Amino acid sequence: MTTGAEPHERDSFAALALGAVGVVFGDIGTSPLYAFREALGQVDPSTIGPEAILGVLSLALWALILIVTTKYVLFLMRADNEGEGGVLVLMSLAQKAVKGRSLVIFALGAAGAALFYGDGIITPALSVLAAVEGLRSVPALHSIVTDQVIIAVTVLILIALFGVQSRGTASVAKLFGPICLVWFLTLGALGILHIADEPAIFQALIPYHGVAFLLSHGTTGLFVLGAVFLTVTGAEALIADMGHFGRLPIQTGWFALVFPCLALNYLGQGAFALATLEQVRAAGEAFTNLDWFFLMAPQSLRVPLVIMATLATIIASQAVITGAFSITQQAIQLGLLPRLKIRQTSARAAGQIYLPVINALLFVGVIILVFSFRSSSAMAAAYGIAVTGTMVITTSLAFIVVWKLWKWRLPLALAVIVPFLIIDLVFFGANILRVVEGGWVPLLVAGMVGMVIATWARGRRLLDEYTHDHSVDMDEFARVIERRPPQRVPGTAVYMTTSPDRTPTALLHNMKHNKVLHEHNLLVKIVTAPVPLVPPGERCMTTRLNAYFEQVTLTYGFMEQPDVARDLDIAAPSREAPSFILGRHTWVATRRSGMPFWQDKLFSFMMRNATDPTDFFRVPPNRTVQIGEQVAI
Template structure:
């Protein structure tokens, strides 16, 4: 999960005082740990349920619990907290930040690295529709456990309540979450305190539950259960879903507050709750054996809560799952913004929802798609148990991608020897592949959902990247060098008009198409002409002093380069105002016109991409957001000059 838009983009300064560090830690509880913090609602129940086909014995309860605890220790603590949080891109994390860092370390934009980053991003969108549906639905299902109330609520009413909550959640996205984000941390702190207290109370039902910390119970369980053990392992992975948020949100909170939150609050609370659920299940098993009653898998989380406190716990769980869902939704917005900046997706309408929080963005198109996906899952699956099988594949797939990218970083950026890098990364990769394989077994139970979503997004990314590269190659083949054009116009100057003309172009060497069309059709040349290229750097942020470079060519022409980090929103007029060409005259908004080339694309059956992919690329190209909006160029200062291109 990449929940980048709930707090100020801190790029946290290590000199922050203790009060600031505590505030950041509290904020991280609501944003970073919202997803993994609500896993106790369903993870232990689902994992134990996979082993319940032939009845449940005490050894299976200890084995499942041992797998869950060691998943938290190995995957979250060792891999993410202690290792991957050190592999940051100027303080930023997440799969696309790792991809950009790996590209910079490898000194090239290799196809494999782009493919890995695109795969990780595509899988995240599958996670983005499953997390809200599963977590909120599992919390609302707690209504069935409330004494004197559960018998009066049916499955349809639970689905309806969940759907209404989703409608409210997604409809408020356009207004931003700045007003309520400050409540997320305190609510989640209360949540972690509550689940820790409930777990601690029930640990004394069966103190022998602490034996689950011995890994031999996990190993024996896997050895004795064959294929069933793999299905259980796939469900156990639900305990660590959301772990990727630890790296994704480093740029907002810093590594120290996140680590502090994990070790001081989140891990102890999760461990105590899972131990409590295990002890409660052991006590219920012993009671069933003593009375001759049947022992069945239950909603252990809510059944642990004393009857009078169950309704408040359902309410608190619902608030915690809504916060976790909010983090995933805003993470999808931020990931999409990064993907657009890195050229993986077409431009989309993007709106800043806060004047004070740099990462607070809203993308209406992504919001609508997520809402539709969530509602389809809620009504299609109907229960959290049915949906649980769909959850792990996207998360484990993303984890495999991040581990592979981490190998490139430790090998190229950290300059580790090959043998050392392989020896260090291999255990993490094998663990991820093992979990991924266990989840793949559940494709027919619902795991196909994130694969379909990821496949669709992956196709869009591949089509967009390939189509843009093809279009750029066509433009480059037809281009003329700007220096050569400058010499030709110096020898035979056209009619001159006052003002500054900014010609946008993706080609840093050739003359912009808009400039050529302007000369061809209007037969004029402005007093000052600047060929401008906007570039995205493989870093999250760019130093303002390095934002703009401008190179004079002659008295008529200059070449300018604006560079933005992939976490930044471009503002071309503002940043061009920093320019001081040779005549030492600033580029004033008044008297400046922006010329943009607009191509009309036609598909070709005999060249380029397959015909169907040409049609898909043309659809994406036509429906991309207006570049003037994306670059914040005033519409009344824009001149568009079109041409027709066959791809």
């Protein structure tokens, strides 16, 4: 490496690391607002002593060390697919590893995607609400800041946040990194400010205190463990956003800034709680769990701290919303969801997309949560289940990848994965105890999304079987046309098909009703490869059947949106502008179908409301003819 290139590369790496701080760590960076408070709040205040505070804090710190640092930063970030990560990426890797479509792997990926949406509606609601609640810590605002005011301010912020999604966030995203850099430095500074109150708080780094707390507190310890998990929510973003920033910038951001600042802040909150405990005991008063985070700041700085916290939670929420858009795009490409309208909001950043339907559904869900729970403490119980469930699935898929794809010996794969899985299952079990308190919310959302995914996948399979059974073998059809050629018309016709070996129904209907055949006919199949991106040179593969027909396979990665017109033009630039003749099935619900009647109705609704194929596949609408067919199975 030449010396002259080093400054530029250092600047580029620093920019990526700073960007990762703003996007990847936004969610986990807002956890100090409520995580320690909620974990300590699970303990009966009358029984809280120094050992309880040390135990809760020890569990929080070791959750960061074992789950985020060891599992995600050091291990799972190596299980990438051409630089991309996330639960659906792991699913594609696992399918690649077993060389086929496994129902178990498909179910795990679908469940992971479904749970992500459960997490997606809770993060904006909880984090923004927790930040706005910080106004209560300002003495001068006590008489003004009521529950109604907090909810109103939270709703206004959320309306603005979801309202700007259609315009894209590329113009403001460059501010995310600097804002979050200041935020993490503020977290660290607040912690250092109070660690001196009780230097003995560093004993929390000894895992004995956490283990002893769990062993001595029975069921209460499990409830605390469930709340402690709030410290690591957002860990999935480390691998989900790997493709945008790269593994090394994310790892550098974690070890150099994020982890030290988070640890210092939690240590500061623990020291502050210990000092407060000593003060109230000396005064003969009862200990009360407080909003430790905001109370750590001097009164004169609390309003700026609330503003900074609100900005940080907005950035964290933006990352979750963007993640929901990305995972939906992946799910559509992988066949988990019907086609939805996808808009590109930036000419430069391919990842800047906007899905109106997903944005609207997330917004409605978030607002319902705010009005239903009305406080961050009430909502905290709903947070952990979706995240722990996703982590269990991620670990399970990672086992298949390291065993089958990386070719590790089974004993070694088990030795590495099983400890992670045990930790995930313990946290999942602890959070399941909080289902009644609000944990049912993400499970309900995930169940609804899972039902949609299962219905779409099963309906598409039945539709493909119907198409296969009611169509003609393409080779035989081509031979018949050669023997008895119909009337030919000039030009090129493009027929989309899911089975190249079968004659497209649109072609059969066109021949039946119009009695003509174009001079050139392309049978185009879209294939989604188990990789994020496919190089343009490997996109198109053409096979000539005879003088009338060519079979064309266009292959896209699961993070790409098809552009059929562009890629056909690249593959055959000399050919005149083709006409696209597309078949469109209308599913008619019947009580004799392969699915229950209600599932038929749901699939029919999704089919009717799926984005028009001309829009999704980017074919020119002024050169497209659609031929419809009703299907009752």
